[in-house]
Amino acid sequence: MTRQPKIVDCEEDRISQESGHLPLVSILMPVRNEEAYIARSLGSVLAQDYPSELMEVIVSDGMSHDQTRTIIAQLQSEHPNVRLIDNPGRIAPTALNLATLAAHGEILIRVDGHCEIAPDYVRNCVRHLTQDGVEGVGGSVETIGETETARAIAVAMSSVFGVGGSAFRTVKDRNMLADTIPFPAYTRELIDRVGPYDETMVRDQDDEYNYRIRESGGRLLLAADVRSRYYSRADMSSLWRQYFGYGYWKARVLWKHPRQMRARQFVPSVFVLCLTTPALFCLTSRTARRLLLAVASAYVAANGMASVRAASSSEWRYLPRLPLAFAAMHLSYGIGFLLGNGRVIVEQTRSSDRREEGDSG
Numbered sequence: 152m153t154r155q156p157k158i159v160d161c162e163e164d165r166i167s168q169e170s171g172h173l174p175l176v177s178i179l180m181p182v183r184n185e186e187a188y189i190a191r192s193l194g195s196v197l198a199q200d201y202p203s204e205l206m207e208v209i210v211s212d213g214m215s216h217d218q219t220r221t222i223i224a225q226l227q228s229e230h231p232n233v234r235l236i237d238n239p240g241r242i243a244p245t246a247l248n249l250a251t252l253a254a255h256g257e258i259l260i261r262v263d264g265h266c267e268i269a270p271d272y273v274r275n276c277v278r279h280l281t282q283d284g285v286e287g288v289g290g291s292v293e294t295i296g297e298t299e300t301a302r303a304i305a306v307a308m309s310s311v312f313g314v315g316g317s318a319f320r321t322v323k324d325r326n327m328l329a330d331t332i333p334f335p336a337y338t339r340e341l342i343d344r345v346g347p348y349d350e351t352m353v354r355d356q357d358d359e360y361n362y363r364i365r366e367s368g369g370r371l372l373l374a375a376d377v378r379s380r381y382y383s384r385a386d387m388s389s390l391w392r393q394y395f396g397y398g399y400w401k402a403r404v405l406w407k408h409p410r411q412m413r414a415r416q417f418v419p420s421v422f423v424l425c426l427t428t429p430a431l432f433c434l435t436s437r438t439a440r441r442l443l444l445a446v447a448s449a450y451v452a453a454n455g456m457a458s459v460r461a462a463s464s465s466e467w468r469y470l471p472r473l474p475l476a477f478a479a480m481h482l483s484y485g486i487g488f489l490l491g492n493g494r495v496i497v498e499q500t501r502s503s504d505r506r507e508e509g510d511s512g
Contacts, residue, residue, distance in 0.1 A: 181263065185217075242353050294381050323375065329373040403495060420488040
């Protein structure tokens, strides 16, 4: 049965003057081991200029073993609209599905534990959803870091060379319809129509979900006045693991929804293949050595120019770290994507073998 949304009359807020009422909004926060950021992330939610009596905050915790739950409990004591629920699955899609079931809002907004949203985030999301004829809305993300390395990583993650045409990281000055949106606000009607998140998608579940939304006829708005900040990884090894995961799980999106993919998402894996294939024959083939040198030289040159450009638009002190950040993002994503595809092929082969054995039995 579809849960009936709760609508509350309110004449004082500026949105209510335009629409006559304000909807109840549910903030869904999938978190796990976020003790370094949860106070700021949840604090930014609680500092919204949207009426607090029209907001519920559901924190779905993946059984954190640090101080995350303690920090949330401290904030709960001051804010009765915050609820903490357990997420035994310990991954984002299970957290979001559990939080969605517990939510009562007509509008549901995802806010991750590694980000902070602007004080008018909820209000602007509600306005766009109620006035602009869209079913989902998100906004540009400002990536920031707290150390020199983290700030260099943030610059790389905001660069076209680093992330391709990812609009929410590179477009900040205009509204536009988009393929995917970060920290999205969805209408309850849309969620009921599209269904739950795919719990086999440990990462990239948002891309897969947004594709299903578009396939169902939904429109996703990337809005200039919906703003958030995201804390980048603190070191290169963490960045490598993050982008390896992105690539690995993007492979599953490819097999499930081939039409969702964009050409830019294949570039890192093609680059890795162009390096590794000639490398396998370097000892016996002069042509392979020349090809490997050509590919590596072209990438080093492109990386160097992109690093100079990114440093010139931010701060020059990040220049020594930018080539490493770019290389870590590209290589780890490409390797992850190739290994992810290999894993899917193996799983499908085994599944096919088991079906054949069952048919023969």
